Each structure stands twice: as C-alpha cells, then as structure tokens.
Amino acid sequence: MKLQTLLNKEFTLLDKKYDRYFLIVTILIFSILFLNIFEPFNINRWYSDSRIISFLRLSSYGVVVALVYLFTQFPLRKIFRQNTFQIKSFILWFVIEIVIISLVYIFLYGNPLGNFINDFIFSLKYTVLGICLPYSFSILIIYYQKHRTEIKTLQQKISRPSNSQLLGFKDERNKVKFSVRQSDVLYIESTDNYVSVYYSAENKVQRKLLRNTLKNLENMFEDSTIVRCHRSFMINREKIEMIQNEGKKLSVKLAHIEKIIPVSGKFIPHFSEYLPEK
The missing domain is CATH 2.40.50.1020 (LytTr DNA-binding domain)
Structure with missing residues (x-):
C-alpha cells in the first residue's frame, strides 16, 4: 500500500521547460567529458581510430543521447499529452527513453539486420550504465534548485509581517x-x-x-x-x-x-x- 502511494505521487522536477533543457544540456556536456576523459567500458578500444576521430566518435554518443532526450522531452511528450508525471509514469517514461536510445545506437553504430536481439541487449546494457550517472546528476541539481527556491519563498512569506506581528x-x-x-x-x-x-x-x-x-x-x-x-x-x-x-x-x-x-x-x-x- 505504501509503495502504491509512493508511485502515485506527483513527479514535478521535469514539468518546466527550463528544467528539461537543463537536463538535456547537462547530459550532453557530462557525457562528452565523461566518455572522453574516463573512457569507461574500454570504449576507446571498440574501434581503431586516431585520437581526433576517437574524440568525435565518443562525443557523438553524447550528442545522440541529447538529441533523443530533446525529442522525448518535447515533441513526444506533447504527442502523448504527458505534461506532468506521477512517479510510476516517470519511471515508465525513463525506461522508454532508454529503449529508444538503445535502438538509435543499433541503427547508427550497429547492424540491425544481423543478430538484432544480442545487439539490442548489448546496447541496452551500456546505455543504462552510461546514462544513469549524468541523468541522476541532472535530476539532483534540479531537485536542489527547486528545493532552494521553495525554502526561499517560504522564508519570504514568514518574514512578511502579519496583522498580529x-x-x-x-x-x-x-x-x-x-x-x-x-x-x-x-x-x-x-x-x-x-x-x-x-x-x-x-x-x-x-x-x-x-x-x-x-x-x-x-x-x-x-x-x-x-x-x-x-x-x-x-x-x-x-x-x-x-x-x-x-x-x-x-x-x-x-x-x-x-x-x-x-x-x-x-x-x-x-x-x-x-x-x-x-
């Protein structure tokens, strides 16, 4: 019962357009820097490229993610009239975004006509591992900004003199x-x-x-x-x-x-x- 109550709560962190743009830009910058500096999952060894080509290829992964989120957070939400989220619908939407990113990676960097299931599982695995960190980082910043604004508004209300003060x-x-x-x-x-x-x-x-x-x-x-x-x-x-x-x-x-x-x-x-x- 408590879990159901929690899942039915409103998730408002991505209601505003500014916060959605912030999410997309943060993921873009974070992904490009993270992939090129730390080179997780030995991603630099997946292809035999020169340093410049490797930088462009790794950066393109972050650009693809940002473009997908730009699509899912604006046109797609408008098409499905998803103006607000509950926690359960937000989780579902996040999963849908992961699946879309994985499919885009397969069509851009893989071979969709080959072993599609194996390629999809491979792409899904690394998409989840790669996106969770920048996505969580962005959401935490948005939450902090929203929480700080609410506290400031509350303090202003408290500081305003009432008739009994x-x-x-x-x-x-x-x-x-x-x-x-x-x-x-x-x-x-x-x-x-x-x-x-x-x-x-x-x-x-x-x-x-x-x-x-x-x-x-x-x-x-x-x-x-x-x-x-x-x-x-x-x-x-x-x-x-x-x-x-x-x-x-x-x-x-x-x-x-x-x-x-x-x-x-x-x-x-x-x-x-x-x-x-x-």
Missing part, C-alpha cells in the same frame, strides 16, 4: 526606537524631519514621534498593510472605515480617528479595489 519603527540611523502591533497602527503623518505614528492602545489613540521620513518607512513596510496615500500620510488599509470620492479628490476615514486623510492622485491606484469601476 510587531512592526519595528526605525529612526534615520536604522535603529528600532519602538514597536507596535501592525493591527494597532492607524496612520503615520510627516512633520518636517519627523513622523508621528498614531496607533490604538487601551482603547485610546496614542502618538509616538520618530525621527525619519515617510519615504524610508514606505520602503520598510512595503510588504505590510501600511501604505502611502499622500506626501504627508501613510495609513493602515485594514483600518479604513470609509473612502469618499468627490470628482478627482479622494479622502479616507479611519477607525477611531475623526481626521479625514487625503489621498493624492499618484496613490489612488492603491485604493482602486474600493472604488466603483468606470
């Missing part, structure tokens, strides 16, 4: 002077070289003064609900009670605040979801 308000020297829960922040107003941070605490509106600029705070809180709405104001979108649209002028009423805060034209797109469609 504290926002650290830094001064112009990048030092945290105080922290306020995001859900308690109401608005921020610029006053010369300072900003006034208004927030709710103990059912009252409180105010903290901070030496910094709205521009710096805008960059600092770009992933939060605190957004710029005017050259002199930032507001907490979660605290909006009413938006008034009078012609080209837009203003905002926040919870617990009597003050009406203007919205400049350049920041109106931040509030387009609250406005009626034209």
Whole structure:
C-alpha cells in the first residue's frame, strides 16, 4: 500500500521547460567529458581510430543521447499529452527513453539486420550504465534548485509581517526606537524631519514621534498593510472605515480617528479595489 502511494505521487522536477533543457544540456556536456576523459567500458578500444576521430566518435554518443532526450522531452511528450508525471509514469517514461536510445545506437553504430536481439541487449546494457550517472546528476541539481527556491519563498512569506506581528519603527540611523502591533497602527503623518505614528492602545489613540521620513518607512513596510496615500500620510488599509470620492479628490476615514486623510492622485491606484469601476 505504501509503495502504491509512493508511485502515485506527483513527479514535478521535469514539468518546466527550463528544467528539461537543463537536463538535456547537462547530459550532453557530462557525457562528452565523461566518455572522453574516463573512457569507461574500454570504449576507446571498440574501434581503431586516431585520437581526433576517437574524440568525435565518443562525443557523438553524447550528442545522440541529447538529441533523443530533446525529442522525448518535447515533441513526444506533447504527442502523448504527458505534461506532468506521477512517479510510476516517470519511471515508465525513463525506461522508454532508454529503449529508444538503445535502438538509435543499433541503427547508427550497429547492424540491425544481423543478430538484432544480442545487439539490442548489448546496447541496452551500456546505455543504462552510461546514462544513469549524468541523468541522476541532472535530476539532483534540479531537485536542489527547486528545493532552494521553495525554502526561499517560504522564508519570504514568514518574514512578511502579519496583522498580529510587531512592526519595528526605525529612526534615520536604522535603529528600532519602538514597536507596535501592525493591527494597532492607524496612520503615520510627516512633520518636517519627523513622523508621528498614531496607533490604538487601551482603547485610546496614542502618538509616538520618530525621527525619519515617510519615504524610508514606505520602503520598510512595503510588504505590510501600511501604505502611502499622500506626501504627508501613510495609513493602515485594514483600518479604513470609509473612502469618499468627490470628482478627482479622494479622502479616507479611519477607525477611531475623526481626521479625514487625503489621498493624492499618484496613490489612488492603491485604493482602486474600493472604488466603483468606470
């Protein structure tokens, strides 16, 4: 039962075209270098060639493999509508690719009209031994890249402040002077070289003064609900009670605040979801 569950899991490492191209190029380069440098299976003794001819012949084995994978990973997958794999279908597809490579080798380098069965077994044996290493190497790199991307995405999500997290308000020297829960922040107003941070605490509106600029705070809180709405104001979108649209002028009423805060034209797109469609 566990084996069946495992075989039915999705195999996503070759879903993207980039990853398939990476597989093909890696196998091509790896095969050419590996065959010419290490000369496995005494492959250099299969033919009596000069050094240059031997290099070209050995390299051609890698080129053939790459061309077969280029065919199986793109046109053939499209023909059979194999856009995604389960582990079991991926294994089957891998076996099919090995068989195709073996057959191509027979027709290019062997004698298909001779003892076909023996030639096929011979070709299949060395194809499996030769392809497993570069193929596994490519898949491991793709897995590592995908895993690293997923971890980075998760870290970014975790680092984004939620409504229950504290926002650290830094001064112009990048030092945290105080922290306020995001859900308690109401608005921020610029006053010369300072900003006034208004927030709710103990059912009252409180105010903290901070030496910094709205521009710096805008960059600092770009992933939060605190957004710029005017050259002199930032507001907490979660605290909006009413938006008034009078012609080209837009203003905002926040919870617990009597003050009406203007919205400049350049920041109106931040509030387009609250406005009626034209």
